[in-house]
Amino acid sequence: xxxxxxxxxxxxxxxxxxxxxxxxxxxxxxxxxxxxxxxxxxxxxxxxxxxxxxxxxxxxxxxxxxxxxxxxxxxxxxxxxxxxxxxxxxxxxxxxxxxxxxxxxxxxxxxxxxxxxxxxxxxxxxxxxxxxxxxxxxxxxxxxxxxxxxxxxxxxxxxxxxxxxxxxxxxxxxxxxxxxxxxxxxxxxxxxxxxxxxxxxxxxxxxxxxxxxxxxxxxxxxxxxxxxxxxxxxxxxxxxxxxxxxxxxxxxxxxxxxxxxxxxxxxxxxxxxxxxxxxxxxxxxxxxxxxxxxxxxxxxxxxxxxxxxxxxxxxxxxxxxxxxxxxxxxxxxxxxxxxxxxxxxxxxxxxxxxxxxxxxxxxxxxxxxxxxxxxxxxxxxxxxxxxxxxxxxxxxxxxxxxxxxxxxxxxxxxxxxxxxxxxxxxxxxxxxxxxxxxxxxxxxxxxxxxxxxxxxxxxxxxxxxxxxxxxxxxxxxxxxxxxxxxxxxxxxxxx
Numbered sequence: 001x002x003x004x005x006x007x008x009x010x011x012x013x014x015x016x017x018x019x020x021x022x023x024x025x026x027x028x029x030x031x032x033x034x035x036x037x038x039x040x041x042x043x044x045x046x047x048x049x050x051x052x053x054x055x056x057x058x059x060x061x062x063x064x065x066x067x068x069x070x071x072x073x074x075x076x077x078x079x080x081x082x083x084x085x086x087x088x089x090x091x092x093x094x095x096x097x098x099x100x101x102x103x104x105x106x107x108x109x110x111x112x113x114x115x116x117x118x119x120x121x122x123x124x125x126x127x128x129x130x131x132x133x134x135x136x137x138x139x140x141x142x143x144x145x146x147x148x149x150x151x152x153x154x155x156x157x158x159x160x161x162x163x164x165x166x167x168x169x170x171x172x173x174x175x176x177x178x179x180x181x182x183x184x185x186x187x188x189x190x191x192x193x194x195x196x197x198x199x200x201x202x203x204x205x206x207x208x209x210x211x212x213x214x215x216x217x218x219x220x221x222x223x224x225x226x227x228x229x230x231x232x233x234x235x236x237x238x239x240x241x242x243x244x245x246x247x248x249x250x251x252x253x254x255x256x257x258x259x260x261x262x263x264x265x266x267x268x269x270x271x272x273x274x275x276x277x278x279x280x281x282x283x284x285x286x287x288x289x290x291x292x293x294x295x296x297x298x299x300x301x302x303x304x305x306x307x308x309x310x311x312x313x314x315x316x317x318x319x320x321x322x323x324x325x326x327x328x329x330x331x332x333x334x335x336x337x338x339x340x341x342x343x344x345x346x347x348x349x350x351x352x353x354x355x356x357x358x359x360x361x362x363x364x365x366x367x368x369x370x371x372x373x374x375x376x377x378x379x380x381x382x383x384x385x386x387x388x389x390x391x392x393x394x395x396x397x398x399x400x401x402x403x404x405x406x407x408x409x410x411x412x413x414x415x416x417x418x419x420x421x422x423x424x425x426x427x428x429x430x431x432x433x434x435x436x437x438x439x440x441x442x443x444x445x446x447x448x449x450x451x452x453x454x455x456x457x458x459x460x461x462x463x464x465x466x467x468x469x470x471x472x473x474x475x476x477x478x479x480x481x482x483x484x485x486x487x488x489x490x491x492x493x494x495x
Contacts, residue, residue, distance in 0.1 A: 012143040014126070022048040025086060029079050029103055030093035031055030034117045036062050038091050041127055043069055045137075052087075054079050055094075079103060084110055091127075093117040120144030129154035133161050135169050155475070159418065162317070258453020262301060265454075266309065266461035268484060269403060269425070276302060276403070280454060300440075301454035302432040308459050310426030312466030318422025323415075327388045327406065327427040332434040334392025339438035341396075354493055361493070364408065364486035368479055384410075388427075396435045402428050422466075 021042065026049055028035055036059050042049055043065065052073045053062065066072045075083075079099075084090070090107045092100045092114065104122050107114045116122040120143075128139040129150035138157055140150045261280050269276035280298045313319050387409055395402035403424060410420045 012141060014141055014143060016128075016139060016141070018137070018139070019046075021046040021089075022050070024049070024088035026051045026089045026091065027083060027087045028053045028091045028093060029055065029083075030095075030117075031058035031062060031074075031076075032093065032095070033059065034095075035059065035091075035093040036065075038093055038115075038117070038127060039065060039072070041130070043072070045130060045132065047071070052083070054083050081106055084112060087112055089125075090114040091117070131157040131161060133165055136161065136165055158416075162320075162419070255449055255453040255456075258450050259457040259460075262454035262457025262459075263461045264457070266458035267465050269306075269309065269465070276306070276458075297450040297454060300436055300451045301458060303429065303436050304455045304458065306425065306429040306432050308462040309466060310422075310429045312463045313422035313425050316422070316466050318418055318466065319426050320416075320419040320423045323384070323410075323419065323423040324426050326384045327423065328430055330385045330388035331392040331402070331406075331427050331431040334389040334394075335396050335402075335431045335435035336392075336438050338393040338396025339435045340442070341393075343439075343442045358493070361486060361490065364404075364483070368483070368486075372479070392431050392435070395431060396438070402431055 026042065028038060028051060031053060032055075035053065035055065039051065039053070039062060042051065047069060048071055050071050050073075051069075052075065054075045054077065056076065056078055058074055058076055062072075063074065066074055084107060090103070090112050092103050094100055097119070100116050100119065101122065104114050104116055113124045114122075115125055115127065120126070123144060126141055126144050128141045129147070131138040131140070131154050138161070140153050140157070142150045265276045265280035276298075280301070310319075388406060391402045391406035394405055406427075407420055407424045410424070411417050
């Protein structure tokens with residue numbers, strides 16, 4: 001007897017539509033947290049919608065929204081039947097079943113489409129959970145059964161759909177504009193363009209990077225360094241050169257501590273997008289490395305660790321190419337300028353660090369606040385050039401700060417945590433390279449054993465950290481980033 005798929009007894013009979021809501025008038029009755037959630041959802045997706053809110057008391061956050069959206073009108077009084085005049089949609093968000101039912105009845109008599117919060121049986125429509133990536137918008141409905149599940153699905157889709165999907169839309173628009181002739185001819189041309197996609201058998205999607213390669217990447221650099229160390233012990237100095245001999249003679253068992261420092265710092269930086277410099281410096285200082293040696297070694301090793309970290313984020317698909325390109329040039333310019341200024345204004349570093357730390361402390365609190373709070377309207381940071389310039393400048397001057405300043409600001413401004421961390425990490429390689437070259441040119445470079453230990457530990461940790469950044473949910477990453485930023489900032493302020 002053939003197996004057949006069991007047909008569910010219930011099905012979702014809702015018909016999905018996408019409204020140009022700005023062409024309609026919306027009435028919201030209620031001024032509490034539920035009303036705030038509804039307004040935020042509407043304005044986030046259709047900011048020009050004309051909304052009238054009627055309530056005896058109004059949430060302060062709703063009043064704050066009114067300052068940003070002139071289309072929102074607030075009337076602080078009880079609902080009146082005349083409020084339904086010239087209204088196209090009604091959302092009832094009050095904690096009174098009888099009053100809600102009464103308003104719903106009046107709206108139905110006027111044939112006004114109505115949503116009654118938390119009362120699915122009285123709703124003519126639902127506000128679904130929405131995923132938006134530029135021109136792409138996905139609406140999710142559970143037929144009013146479970147808003148919590150709808151939100152969880154939204155988080156899943158939000159992480160799965162990349163921002164680069166808009167590039168596909170742009171390409172399709174260009175193809176569409178170049179198609180000529182009648183409908184039949186356009187179809188033929190489109191078939192020719194897309195025929196390359198149908199050639200051959202469908203290929204299975206390969207994993208971005210295998211577990212075997214992760215192990216290989218992790219062990220390659222340590223193996224090369226150990227091999228170099230052994231060669232330096234048994235080959236004559238004139239064979240391996242003076243610099244290699246100097247490195248070999250400076251290495252002892254303390255390198256294990258430096259490897260641990262590099263591993264710990266890169267695990268935090270690679271997974272959360274920041275705090276490599278602060279973590280590594282704090283660790284080195286705690287084991288007795290002098291401050292000057294600590295700072296110089298961290299800057300030098302960060303070239304290698306950020307390079308491997310950026311490569312791993314690229315391999316795991318964590319990089320937004322447009323964001324990376326936007327960060328690159330101003331970040332490098334800021335790093336060069338900061339390194340030059342630090343050598344000239346080193347005596348004023350005690351003033352600069354508290355200023356930077358206070359700013360990043362505020363950002364850490366803001367990130368956690370946004371991660372724990374319900375969805376709000378978030379405006380993306382658009383002026384990335386000055387942000388990256390300041391980030392590179394402060395990174396060189398303060399001995400770290402590229403991640404805390406750039407990543408924190410972008411995430412707090414509403415950008416996806418995963419792609420922000422990946423893009424900022426990749427750009428950090430070039431920022432660190434520019435900063436280090438400037439430092440080397442002016443003050444030179446020593447302390448090879450510390451640098452080697454930091455590089456070994458960082459290279460081992462880089463693929464593991466990048467893998468974790470790809471797996472940890474966005475909300476969790478935001479909370480962890482906030483905690484790291486707060487702790488890092490407080491350490492800089494008080495210690």
